[in-house]
Every structure is written in C-alpha cells, then in structure tokens.
Amino acid sequence: MERDVLWRALRAPGLEHLHVSMKSGGLTVTGLIIGVEDGSPFRIGYWVLTDAGGAVREVQVQDHLGRVPPVALFADGHGRWIDSDVGELPALDGCLDVDISATPFTNTLPIRRLHLLPGDSCAIHVAYVSVPELVVSREEQVYTCLANDLYRFESDDFQADIGVDADGLVVDYPGLFTRIWAG
Secondary structure, eight states: OEEEEEEEESSSSEEEEEEEEEETTEEEEEEEEEEEETTEEEEEEEEEEEOTTSOEEEEEEEETTSSSOOEEEEEOSSSOEEETTTEEOGGGTTOOEEEETTOSGGGHHHHHHHOOOTTOEEEEEEEEEETTTTEEEEEEEEEEEEETTEEEEEETTEEEEEEEOTTSOEEEETTTEEEEEEO
16 A cells, blocks of 8 residues: 545644555555644654554654654554653553544554454553644543444544545544545
8 A cells, every 4th residue: 555645624724745655564654744733833744653463663753843852752562662862651551553633644543453343442542742742641542433434533522433444544534634635
C-alpha cells in the first residue's frame, strides 16, 4: 500500500497532507499539518513507524515554526517508551499507539491494529501528543466497531463515529475533519 491523503479541519482553518506506505507489514507515515489553534497558526510535521503487528515503534513530531522543542519517542512494540531527550517514560507503559491531536490519521493505528468485528469494543491507552504544545501524556480511549467502515471513538466525555475506508484511513470525522482527496 502506498497512499496520499488530504484532510481539511472543520473547527478552524487547517489542512493536512499524509503519505503512508506499507513495507514488510509495517507502516511508515509522514504528515504535514498546517492549522490555527487559539487564534495562532501552527505548522507541524510528523513521522510514525509501526511494526508488522501495528504497534508504534517510533514517533517524531516537530514544530516547523520553532516555538516548541520536537518530540522523538521510541517504543519496543510491547508498551515501553523512551524519549530521546529524557530517557524512559514509565507513564506510557502499556501504550501501543500514539494519538497526535491535530490529525485524524492516528485513529487509523488502533483501528488497524485491533481488528475489531462489528459489535466489538476495546479500551486502550495511547501516548497522546497535544498540538501545538507537543506535550506527551497518557490517555485512555475506547474504540467500538459499529460496521466494517464505521468506528465509535470515545475519550473522557468526547465521542465521535468515525467513517474509514478499506485501509482504515479516516474519511469522515464529524465536526473535526473531512477527507478532501485520496490517491
């Protein structure tokens, strides 16, 4: 699989270009997000690498405007994480996925990894990266497969039914993102 996707943000001006390729079963993903948060523009680039089982092995997120330091995280595929600057991150123990707040792509990671059937649900913990601050924390999320192309996402008091294509890439994230092009 080799795909390019463009998403438009719906709450504030924003656009993302994503390139994803699958080699040896794992995904290599690069994304560039340009948007506005709290009245201030941001430009964030990210890179994600997964293993053949779908677990995230590496995440890099960079503020291209240079306002905050970049994030470089490495995982062993079994839920242990290391930050290239501070070392081990025991607060993220057990997290197999990452959620970068400004992109719908990171919902694809657990959707593909969990292989849920309609009616199945799974609670997970993720390494959450807030944008534009690039602060990393642990977050609990729940994914429920409503149909082969529709998943309910829940986190704290937020809930959305996310439409995806056959590769698990988001087509419609009501109120937040819509896909405007895919190739």
